[in-house]
Amino acid sequence: MTREYGARAGKNKTHFAVRSPLALAVWLCLFDGEAETRIAMQREGDDWLAHLPGNLAGQRYGYRAEGEWAPERGLWFDPAKLLVDPHALELDRRFVQHPSLGVYRADTAALVPRAFVPGAMPNVRRRKPRFVRGGLIYEINVRGFTMLHPDIPAAQRGTVAALAHPAVVAHLRKLRVSAVELMPVTAWIDERHLPPIGLTNAWGYNPVVPMALDPGLCPGGVAELRETVAALHKAGIDVILDLVFNHTGESDCQGGVLSLRGLDNAAYAHAADGTLINDTGCGNTLDFANPAVRALTLATLRHFVRRCGIDGFRFDLATIMARGPGFSKDAPIFAELADDPVLADRILIAEPWDIGPGGYQLGQFPPGWLEWNDLFRDDVRRFWRGDGGIGALATRLAGSSDLFGGDCRSVNFLAAHDGFTLADTVSYAERHNHANGEDNRDGHGENHSWNCGVEGPTTDPEVIAHRSAYQRALLATLFASTGTIMLTAGDEFRRSQAGNNNAYCQDNRTGWVDWAGRDHELEDFVARLARDRQRRDAAQNRFPEPGIWQRLTGGEMTIADWEEPEADGFVFHPADEDSEHFLEVSRRAKSAAWKRK
Numbered sequence: 044m045t046r047e048y049g050a051r052a053g054k055n056k057t058h059f060a061v062r063s064p065l066a067l068a069v070w071l072c073l074f075d076g077e078a079e080t081r082i083a084m085q086r087e088g089d090d091w092l093a094h095l096p097g098n099l100a101g102q103r104y105g106y107r108a109e110g111e112w113a114p115e116r117g118l119w120f121d122p123a124k125l126l127v128d129p130h131a132l133e134l135d136r137r138f139v140q141h142p143s144l145g146v147y148r149a150d151t152a153a154l155v156p157r158a159f160v161p162g163a164m165p166n167v168r169r170r171k172p173r174f175v176r177g178g179l180i181y182e183i184n185v186r187g188f189t190m191l192h193p194d195i196p197a198a199q200r201g202t203v204a205a206l207a208h209p210a211v212v213a214h215l216r217k218l219r220v221s222a223v224e225l226m227p228v229t230a231w232i233d234e235r236h237l238p239p240i241g242l243t244n245a246w247g248y249n250p251v252v253p254m255a256l257d258p259g260l261c262p263g264g265v266a267e268l269r270e271t272v273a274a275l276h277k278a279g280i281d282v283i284l285d286l287v288f289n290h291t292g293e294s295d296c297q298g299g300v301l302s303l304r305g306l307d308n309a310a311y312a313h314a315a316d317g318t319l320i321n322d323t324g325c326g327n328t329l330d331f332a333n334p335a336v337r338a339l340t341l342a343t344l345r346h347f348v349r350r351c352g353i354d355g356f357r358f359d360l361a362t363i364m365a366r367g368p369g370f371s372k373d374a375p376i377f378a379e380l381a382d383d384p385v386l387a388d389r390i391l392i393a394e395p396w397d398i399g400p401g402g403y404q405l406g407q408f409p410p411g412w413l414e415w416n417d418l419f420r421d422d423v424r425r426f427w428r429g430d431g432g433i434g435a436l437a438t439r440l441a442g443s444s445d446l447f448g449g450d451c452r453s454v455n456f457l458a459a460h461d462g463f464t465l466a467d468t469v470s471y472a473e474r475h476n477h478a479n480g481e482d483n484r485d486g487h488g489e490n491h492s493w494n495c496g497v498e499g500p501t502t503d504p505e506v507i508a509h510r511s512a513y514q515r516a517l518l519a520t521l522f523a524s525t526g527t528i529m530l531t532a533g534d535e536f537r538r539s540q541a542g543n544n545n546a547y548c549q550d551n552r553t554g555w556v557d558w559a560g561r562d563h564e565l566e567d568f569v570a571r572l573a574r575d576r577q578r579r580d581a582a583q584n585r586f587p588e589p590g591i592w593q594r595l596t597g598g599e600m601t602i603a604d605w606e607e608p609e610a611d612g613f614v615f616h617p618a619d620e621d622s623e624h625f626l627e628v629s630r631r632a633k634s635a636a637w638k639r640k
Contacts, residue, residue, distance in 0.1 A: 144299025177583030178221030322399025355390025486545030
């Protein structure tokens with residue numbers, strides 16, 4: 044029988060279960076205000092259990108664990124550390140960074156969130172995702188997207204509930220969004236270097252426990268997320284959660300003891316000498332060769348599907364999930380997801396890389412997975428910048444068959460949360476990340492961007508016109524492409540981050556979407572692209588081969604034409620005589636579109 048971990052309140056008894064194989068003792072800690080009551084838990088194999096009388100729904104709790112403190116050997120037991128339940132669903136406060144979190148025998152009860160014993164959480168009515176390959180995914184940072192929206196009540200801005208506001212739903216419907224992809228909404232902690240310089244993590248890619256919703260983004264807890272998902276479903280829009288299972292905010296050996304580190308540090312991958320493996324660049328790496336890590340991951344996904352109605356998941360640095368330690372197409376997590384009756388029909392999207400050995404695995408995920416295609420972004424940007432060839436562009440437009448064969452699993456995008464916004468791609472040749480406090484060393488150094496003659500803001504009408512034309516050309520290329528497409532919120536109306544291509548720590552107007560300054564003409568242009576794309580459903584999933592590729596000046600393309608670096612574009616005519624459309628791309632005219640004959 045599989046253990047059900049976490050806290051479960053029944054009619055007459057409340058059960059607690061937590062995994063800690065090497066602990067010598069574990070205490071359940073109950074809180075009434077700041078008063079703490081410790082209850083010794085009973086060992087059962089690798090687990091520790093407590094069964095208390097009564098329905099304790101709403102009770103705040105945590106754990107403490109006793110054992111050996113030997114970080115050099117991966118043992119971090121310290122009963123002074125209040126530990127968050129890895130299966131916690133809701134927390135009473137946000138995580139805060141503090142030096143005491145990693146100091147032996149420094150009590151952290153005043154610093155660490157307490158979990159709530161969940162009350163009754165009914166399962167939502169099961170439905171298959173409406174989303175199909177070829178649709179439009181709209182990537183949203185919940186707080187940044189809603190903080191400056193003039194129609195959302197001030198008290199609701201910055202929360203998950205704001206996404207259900209009629210003005211937001213209307214905007215999504217105008218763009219014909221198939222699914223929103225929410226950047227992390229689970230509770231995270233700031234990186235250690237941010238608080239001393241007055242910055243905070245605004246993106247959430249530094250979680251501590253995987254299921255607990257962030258109290259700032261989702262103050263209404265599971266019910267708030269469930270109700271927002273229901274409202275979006277009613278509007279015909281699916282919901283995808285961007286989740287981080289590659290590392291946790293406990294960071295490297297200088298980080299805090301917050302949850303897994305103090306209970307079961309074997310959840311993290313270690314080298315033979317006991318040091319932490321850091322294939323994420325975030326200080327630690329969760330070990331997916333460990334069945335307990337996979338079980339926690341699957342439990343998290345099932346929770347969000349059953350209790351909130353989530354349609355799919357995007358996995359940050361997803362290569363980690365198939366490491367053991369090297370990447371494998373036969374990794375157990377793939378089969379476990381495919382065989383799970385709750386998860387098998389969900390949308391699964393990989394960010395198919397990490398920074399470890401052999402970490403770039405674009406095109407190598409299982410057939411049911413979609414994959415972020417950074418080569419689409421780079422090849423399309425380089426073509427419109429003027430130093431990319433038409434051969435690479437045609438391959439990306441046709442579904443990246445060099446990567447996926449005939450099964451187009453590509454998620455095509457021009458910009459994402461990390462990197463330049465679309466507007467900044469044509470306004471800045473260099474990154475401008477000085478506000479991040481790292482002397483402009485953070486973020487990608489090569490963005491395949493260009494500034495149209497002036498770095499940053501300008502009043503020059505010619506430069507402004509060039510930038511506008513390039514944005515339209517880039518967007519038209521995206522919407523003309525075969526595969527699923529993704530648009531980052533605000534790129535449809537010229538959102539800028541002032542050249543910051545790593546705004547993860549800019550919880551301010553740099554990182555917030557400026558609704559007052561939106562370019563309505565560009566937004567309407569994107570809406571027309573979306574409408575036209577919907578009319579070509581078949582071409583979105585599979586490129587219409589065979590067909591005839593022609594030069595812009597007429598005549599079939601030759602090998603020499605494809606290899607000509609100065610070639611301005613091409614025309615593709617599907618062989619199907621009933622086809623009403625042909626694809627034309629012209630660098631000189633700054634245009635790309637499926638046009639009618």
